[in-house]
Amino acid sequence: MKKYALATLISPFLFFLFTNCNKDKSNTEETPVKDTIVVKIDSVEKKPITTIDTVDYNQRMIALSNNDTTGRWPVKAPYPLPGALLPYNRIIAFYGNLYSKRMGVLGEYPKAEMIEKLQEEVAKWQAADSSVTTIPALHYIAVSAQAAPGKANRHNMRMPFKQIDTLLSWAKPINALVFLDIQVGHSTVKEEVSQLEDYLALPNVHLGIDPEFSMKNGEIPGKKIGTMSADDINDAIDILVRIVREKKLAPKILVVHRFTQGMLTNYKAIKTTPEVQIVMDMDGFGSQVLKRSTYLRYIYKEPVQFTGFKLFYKNDNWNDWKMYTPEQLLEFTPKPSYIQFQ
Template structure:
């Protein structure tokens, strides 16, 4: 079933941006800072406990799909020991998500409110706050290099890093490659990805492999695209003695990800397939079952849209309702 309600978050900015190669960024002095005791790197992984947690996450699935069989992560892995609740957006746009829609203090207060609801719904997992920032945005115009994407200035990402420190949270930098590719875009964010509390998101919706204008068609990533991100993150983890990185891959159609069974499973990276479509509750649940549940990779996420999910009078899924899904999503994103 084709997902009829897509989230085309193309935004054209009329601002002057600094180069992504800005060497005066505060990021160059912050790369060695760590997050709180909640996610301090452990020294030993208890494999029996890890397996038990995966089994609980599978919510009694009897098909053999879940829990996903794979290798154990390096010590210090965040998943499945925590649940992450993130706010998504971009500071230049009030239309791309709650992160840019509300003033900082109001946004952080609302995030804390959602965190409390999730913690109350499932006391077995600590809940970690996160800010999921779109650092490379798809565009409706080609730009000077013809790539139909706009890289955010480092000072914007620095702002998100600083906000996350205030709430002892994680940061996800997200890329919409458009006519570019993962290999070209991810390395430009290396300064941030070396930080222990910064992780990566990649969005197939805006990967336009046949030259289309972003927003006119839903894009796609194959396993090679996703593995390029996995390999890069794994390299950073090894070189910098980091705990495993999380890679969030958005999905709401069959074609957005191809070759799911060829996505690499490595100790350094934990892959989350995030159900990213908006629409009615029935449609969202169906999408989760058809594309996320049936094609298991590792962990799952679920996005909730404050506005688009409720346009037709539906209410947002509650934490208790989503915890009845199979598998239980461990990454929750609000847009």
């Protein structure tokens, strides 16, 4: 089990487990042509917001800040476009990959069992906080970092579009969001997000980025913790802004994983726009004390816009640790708007 310095969380998963489970697939599947997209899903919002009530929005943002007195929260940012999901909702996401039972709960259980478990978590969070609507999400690792360079020398593997189509079909009956997560390896955010644009143009599809596997100096993913700068994050934001404007969509959500100082540099330069809502997600597993410390250091003290928190069914309950409950996390400042289970 890999551990890092004091107050630094353990990596969310060991990427080589995925590689070992898929030796016949690793770095062999290149991106199919984009016309393979076959699923079109309407927005999950039952009653879309047509205007932004700024008074209500401000009150909700203050409530999320949980009486913060430092001036950090709520973050000053442009009001979102109509139809924004945050701060009106809380997102409960299951994370993983369909090729592996070891990368997260999304791929660990059969579909029906996984969906039932997700809906149970949604109900728990709705009961814990009725001030917002709790909605489910499937957070899918669409680009996975790899130890081997592969034919394109990217040190990552792009999932076939048919898998993304499968996730979209699973999401539709339960009105769930879909997040496509990228681990760039030796590639770039711009290159990897661009090849997913047709999916990101769908109303309920959003984006996740994992700086842990961005290897700026040519290292092998998994050998050390990677890093991204505000420029990398802004590349993704620029693409999402363009898609939202061209397709006349509600704002997109961008989840950025973080559990060390070095994973994200120059955070103050990250753009905030009406078209994109940014969630800084406290990643990693460990004891409650360690996870709270990490949230305070890298999420609370370096505010971007909204916050998230990752929970691990197994690793947060290991070694006499206990996974945080909804009631406990709602005491955090700020309250997380996005909860991810692995």
